Amino acid sequence: QVQLQESGPGLVKPSETLSLTCTVSGFSISSGFYWGWIRQPPGKGLEWIGIIYYSGRTYYNPSFKSRVTVSVDTSKNQFSLELSSVTAADTAVYYCVRSVSRSETFDYWGQGTLVTVSS
Amino acid sequence: QSALTQPPSASGSPGQSVTISCTGTSSDVGNYNYVSWYQQHPGKAPKLMIFEVTKRPSGVPDRFSGSKSGNTASLTVSGLQAEDEADYYCSSYAGSNNYVFGTGTKVTVL
Numbered sequence: 001q002v003q004l005q006e007s008g009p010g011l012v013k014p015s016e017t018l019s020l021t022c023t024v025s026g027f028s029i030s031s032g033f034y035w036g037w038i039r040q041p042p043g044k045g046l047e048w049i050g051i052i053y054y055s056g057r058t059y060y061n062p063s064f065k066s067r068v069t070v071s072v073d074t075s076k077n078q079f080s081l082e083l084s085s086v087t088a089a090d091t092a093v094y095y096c097v098r099s100v101s102r103s104e105t106f107d108y109w110g111q112g113t114l115v116t117v118s119s
Numbered sequence: 120q121s122a123l124t125q126p127p128s129a130s131g132s133p134g135q136s137v138t139i140s141c142t143g144t145s146s147d148v149g150n151y152n153y154v155s156w157y158q159q160h161p162g163k164a165p166k167l168m169i170f171e172v173t174k175r176p177s178g179v180p181d182r183f184s185g186s187k188s189g190n191t192a193s194l195t196v197s198g199l200q201a202e203d204e205a206d207y208y209c210s211s212y213a214g215s216n217n218y219v220f221g222t223g224t225k226v227t228v229l
Contacts, residue, residue, distance in 0.1 A: 045122060045208060045220055045223045046157075046210070047220065048210075048217075048219070059216035059217070061120075062120070062217070063120075095165075100170075103171050103174075104151070104153035104170075104171075105153070105155040105170035105171070106155070106167065109164040110164065112164050
């Protein structure tokens with residue numbers, strides 16, 4: 001069974017960089033599929049951030065492109081998100097997901113982690 | 120890219136059917152058969168219910184069905200059950216390795 005688990009600080013100061021890691025179990029990242037991040041501000045809808053292939057190829061939502069970096073560590077079976085210059089608008093639950101490129105869907109989700117941007 | 124448009128709410132009595140719409144543009148919903156639907160219970164992660172417009176992942180009841188016409192996709196839940204009360208989100212591939220989600224619909228079982 002594929003499982004994803006987010007980890008990282010729950011509180012980030014404005015203008016700093018948000019950093020999260022997703023640990024995948026039950027499936028090897030190197031076996032294929034894209035892996036990515038989706039967020040949900042409190043009480044609001046879902047927003048796609050970006051995805052990465054195990055080779056390191058990345059695709060980002062143009063709305064984030066200048067601030068976001070997604071990376072992968074196949075040796076640890078993990079992938080990570082960095083979002084720079086955060087503001088209160090970046091306060092959200094961040095989900096890591098597995099992305100099925102042939103179906104353009106997200107079939108496995110982590111439980112999500114709330115990141116609050118506040119001084 | 121703009122979010123896909125969904126009605127804020129929908130409701131039905133147990134055993135009835137409810138249909139949720141998801142309206143996009145010719146650049147997303149209308150151009151690709153890659154519409155997915157997700158169910159989200161309060162405080163939980165979304166769960167994939169429908170992908171590629173009409174396909175159900177293993178384990179999803181056949182009470183859930185999807186369709187598409189032009190720039191609008193739809194999710195129908197037949198034989199409503201109390202456990203179907205949740206928020207539902209559509210998503211669509213938007214080309215150039217880009218994805219867009221819907222605004223979300225809260226389904227209430229009366």
